[in-house]
Amino acid sequence: MTIDTQSRITLHFELAMDDGAVVDSTFERTPATFTYGDGSLLPGVEKKLLGMCAGEKKDFVLNPEDAFGQPNPANIQHFKRDQFGADMELAEGMVISFADAQRAELPGVVQSISDDEVVVNFNHPLAGRTLRFTAEILKVEAVSS
Structure with missing residues (x-):
């Protein structure tokens, strides 16, 4: 059986940077199982x-x-420095959790800090990167509707 849009798939995968640095992998862990289109994997x-x-x-x-x-x-x-607690130690590269308008957690990475301003990047850390994805398909099942 081949993977189509009505499949439940069990696989091992590895996501790596183009220089080979591994971001995530299941090859040394339990394989991942998902239903095509359920949002577990990126559509691409x-x-x-x-x-x-x-x-x-x-x-x-x-x-x-x-x-x-x-x-x-x-x-x-760009945030004013005084929007962060005076006792909060900030550092470049630090991940801070913010709440969006729906009160969902929104992580941001501190990009720069000055006496007056803190610049926070809310882009995904892997945005703009070319990645390598390895997939080893272990099982394909039809999803009953």
């Missing part, structure tokens, strides 16, 4: 799995558009 990754079958292993190049997109300059926000 799912599309590359279409047509694969159990026992197949492939490496894919993920351009930013297939992965986390391009960085959006509007996602870089």
Whole structure:
């Protein structure tokens, strides 16, 4: 059986930077299982799995558009330093959790700090990066509707 849009898939995967640094991998852990289109994998990754079958292993190049997109300059926000607690120690690269308008958690990375301003980047850390995705399909099942 090959993967289509009505499949439940069990696989091992590895997501790596183009220099080979591994971001995430299940090859030394329990394999991942998901239903096509359930949001577990990025849509650009799912599309590359279409047509694969159990026992197949492939490496894919993920351009930013297939992965986390391009960085959006509007996602870089400038805050007054006094909006952060005086006792809060800030450092470049630090991840701070903010709440969006719906009170959902929104992580941001401190990009720079001055006496008056803190610049926070809300883009995904992998935005703009070309990545490598390796998939080894272990099982493909039809999803009953």
